[in-house]
Amino acid sequence: KDVGAQLAEEKREEVKEMLRANFKRVEEAERSLEEFGKLLSPLMGERFRKIRFQTYCLEKKIEMRLYKKHNFSLYVITSSDLIEKESFEMKVKEIIANGATVIQLREKTLPLRVFLKIALLMRKIVEPPVLFIINDRVDIAIACQADGVHIGQEDMPLGMARQILGEHKIIGVSTHSVKQAQQAEKEGADYIAIGPIFSTSSKPKTGPPKGTQIISQVKEFIKIPLVAIGGINLDNIDKTLEAGADGIAVIKAVFQGADVGLATKRLSKKIRDTNQKCFLQ
Structure with a gap:
């Protein structure tokens, strides 16, 4: 050694x-x-x-x-039910071209082989420096050679996921409190997601919105990047980043309109503009 x-x-x-x-x-x-x-x-x-x-x-x-040089600033969560099959590849490419820094594939209901087929296609589309993350499924992440996996509080324990994936892969963890965030960092998470920050219908079971104050509270106790999630859009990105978030995770803010590329571009610009305020004020 x-x-x-x-x-x-x-x-x-x-x-x-x-x-x-x-x-x-x-x-x-x-x-x-x-x-x-x-x-x-x-x-x-x-x-x-x-x-x-x-x-x-x-x-x-x-x-x-100083830490791992991953850019979590615009973290887009997608699934096959959000994009028509015939335009799936084209729209994912548009999202990447317009500023997404992370693409997460989340498929809660698809059979394993169908999920894997989509994941393999996504792996071809998503190239460095953009990160490709699989939600929940460690086996799919390994099979498609994704950059990492994102797990929830009820999914495979982080320690076990790390043992299977190794130190070189990224593992993110969904958290809803300071205690959960601290525990995730202690167990070796590379980043945490915290939320819901604002009201959202994407994950109704996660409880009432916690507001941007939870971001500041969590940042007091952890070193790893924090990605804010839940009801984030063009109107509240600035508040979210000013509270200390290292990135924002979005679903509806990209997919609720017909033009996913334009939606992504606007979000990316708002993030850049907000982060640059500190040098202009």
Whole structure:
């Protein structure tokens, strides 16, 4: 074993921890200044809020360089029932061409062989740096050589999925609380999804919307990327990202209209514009 490489990695971890701890100190101080500023003047409070958002943006950029360099900013969830069979390949290509950074294939009812056939087709379409993730099914993810798998609280345990997939594959976990998010990170998740942030009909059993405050709360306790999900659209992306989300997961925001490419393009632009605010304010 290369002892030098091990020491370098340990040093890298120390740097990550030091940066993260100091960012948190700065953000806590800025939050206090924002609250105090509001007492003196709404304008002053707003200025401190913008400064705090600038710090969040800087922290995200640095974390992207220090941790796994995966871009979860626009995470599109699709399935065969959302796209007509004859235009499936074309529409997935449009979504990718217009800014999606992750494509997840979620098939809850299809027989294994049909699911696998679609997954193999998707694997040919989705090329790096865009990530291809399979929902729930570790076996399908292996068979189609997907980049990883996304599992829920009732699916295969994360540790078992990691043992099967290996360290090189991405594993994401659906969470609905700070405790679940912390547990997912502890068990080795590469990212977590948290939600529902806003009201959604896509997954009605996940409970009432938690609001953007859950994002800020979870970000206080985890280091891995956080993808916000649930009712996110053009009108609330900015609030979601300002709360600290590293990315947004969408279904209806892309598929409810006829032009999936245009919908994706608008979402991608809104994400870029929101993330760039910190350098323009």
